[in-house]
Every structure is written in C-alpha cells, then in structure tokens.
Amino acid sequence: MSRSRVYQWCIWFGEGRTSLENEPKSGRPKILTNEENTTRVDELFQFDRRTKIREITLKLEIAKSTVHEIVHDTLGCRKVDKARPHDLETSLLSLDQKVQRAEFRRLRDGCRVLGYKSCDPLRNFATGSGSAAQYCRTFDRLIDAIRRKRPGLLRRGFVLQHDNATLHSANLTQQWLQCYGWEILPHPTHSPDLAPSDFKFVFTFEASFRRHGFRDRR
Structure with a gap:
C-alpha cells in the first residue's frame, strides 16, 4: 500500500470508520448481471435462439450493455452466420450421408x-x-x-x-x-x-x- 493510501485510511479511522469493506455508493449499479437476469435471458434464448439483443432489452427492460455481457460472457453464446443452419432439421444430412451421395448419386437426367x-x-x-x-x-x-x-x-x-x-x-x-x-x-x-x-x-x-x-x- 502506498504512503498516500495509508494517510487516507488514517483520516477515515480518525473520523470514526471501523470497517475495511467498501461502503455502498449512491446511483445506478454498474452492471446487473445477477443470477435472476441471467436466468431470464437464458429462458428467452431457449425459447427462440434467433432472438436479438435488442428484443431482449425491450422485453426485460435491462440495459443493452448488460444483456450483451450476459449473452456473450456469462452464457457463452456466439453469433452464427447466415449460411449455417440455426435449427436441426430432418432434411439436413450427416457427414456419412453426404459422402455416400458424393461417391454414387443418380441424377435426374439419367x-x-x-x-x-x-x-x-x-x-x-x-x-x-x-x-x-x-x-x-x-x-x-x-x-x-x-x-x-x-x-x-x-x-x-x-x-x-x-x-x-x-x-x-x-x-x-x-x-x-x-x-x-x-x-x-x-x-x-x-x-x-x-x-x-x-x-x-x-x-x-x-x-x-x-x-x-x-x-x-x-
């Protein structure tokens, strides 16, 4: 601890402070990434994985920066490009099926x-x-x-x-x-x-x- 910080603590103890913990500050909290908000955001993603951050902000009335941190840092979600399918469908072929169709495939022209x-x-x-x-x-x-x-x-x-x-x-x-x-x-x-x-x-x-x-x- 620096000398100036020691002097500052001496002044606070002289004024009657007895705790070493930070006192609660006034104003808006820096971030709202608590467990309740994380659960609410996760429920929206489980219901519809195409939900956008702007839509979550309007539905939950949470700051956009908070939603962004919950989605990317807490939940670990990443944006998927348009070429990659978002949902698993029965029409999608597995890797083995694609290889089989590449090896031998009958085309419509005979x-x-x-x-x-x-x-x-x-x-x-x-x-x-x-x-x-x-x-x-x-x-x-x-x-x-x-x-x-x-x-x-x-x-x-x-x-x-x-x-x-x-x-x-x-x-x-x-x-x-x-x-x-x-x-x-x-x-x-x-x-x-x-x-x-x-x-x-x-x-x-x-x-x-x-x-x-x-x-x-x-």
Whole structure:
C-alpha cells in the first residue's frame, strides 16, 4: 500500500470508520448481471435462439450493455452466420450421408456418376435401348460362364437386386428376366448405396465408352 493510501485510511479511522469493506455508493449499479437476469435471458434464448439483443432489452427492460455481457460472457453464446443452419432439421444430412451421395448419386437426367477426377465427375450415360441390350448380353455371357463352371447352380435360381433405374426397368430387361425366371429383389429408390448386382457390370459399361471421344464432360 502506498504512503498516500495509508494517510487516507488514517483520516477515515480518525473520523470514526471501523470497517475495511467498501461502503455502498449512491446511483445506478454498474452492471446487473445477477443470477435472476441471467436466468431470464437464458429462458428467452431457449425459447427462440434467433432472438436479438435488442428484443431482449425491450422485453426485460435491462440495459443493452448488460444483456450483451450476459449473452456473450456469462452464457457463452456466439453469433452464427447466415449460411449455417440455426435449427436441426430432418432434411439436413450427416457427414456419412453426404459422402455416400458424393461417391454414387443418380441424377435426374439419367446419367450415373462413377467416380470423381479433380472437380469434374466422370459420367457413364446409361440411357436408351442400346444399354439395355448390352445389359442383357452381359447376363447371357454370365449364364454361359456359369454353365461351364458350375452347371448345377442354374437350377437353384438367382436373385437380382434392382431399383427403378432406366436400365433395370427397360422392357428388354424385363422380358429377359421373365424368360429366365430370375427373382427380383427391389432396391430403395434414390438410395446412395450401390446395388450389389451392379458391381459386376460397372467395368463393362465403362469399357464400352473408352472407344468414344467426347468434346466435353457434359
């Protein structure tokens, strides 16, 4: 303690002061961040997280600086930018779902994304009767291979998992399946997962376009 402060305390004790605590001062309190106001502000935020500090000031009749300190310092709230969603909705996808849709996604124009190179997707266009005919020819080669390697397997029958893709729902494909009597297991529409029956034919479809040149990737 400095010498001047010691002199000041000697004067106060000489005037009859007996306490070392600060005496209450007159005028408006410096800040009103008590537990009651903190609870009231927190209740408003729990009811509506989009509430602004100006609205809280008008509803609770507390100074704006006090509300600002309660919100940012006491409650630890931070302002969220407009691009980030404030509320959790069922339409928001998790990180795993976004990755699955990025790896394989069926678009409305009938094209199928097989992979990504740089920022441009590599597309395999699977539309038209020609693709359905190639799909059936692939099955014909599969049956020939099964007859040579596992003759008894054809009598047991097969189960294919198909969705509503143009290639699967084509008339030529449906006629081929009815002719051989293969059972179809439906696949969920617009599912981000690749049907197990498609894994064998991805490389066949991709190889058919290696002999063709395209001016752009659209």
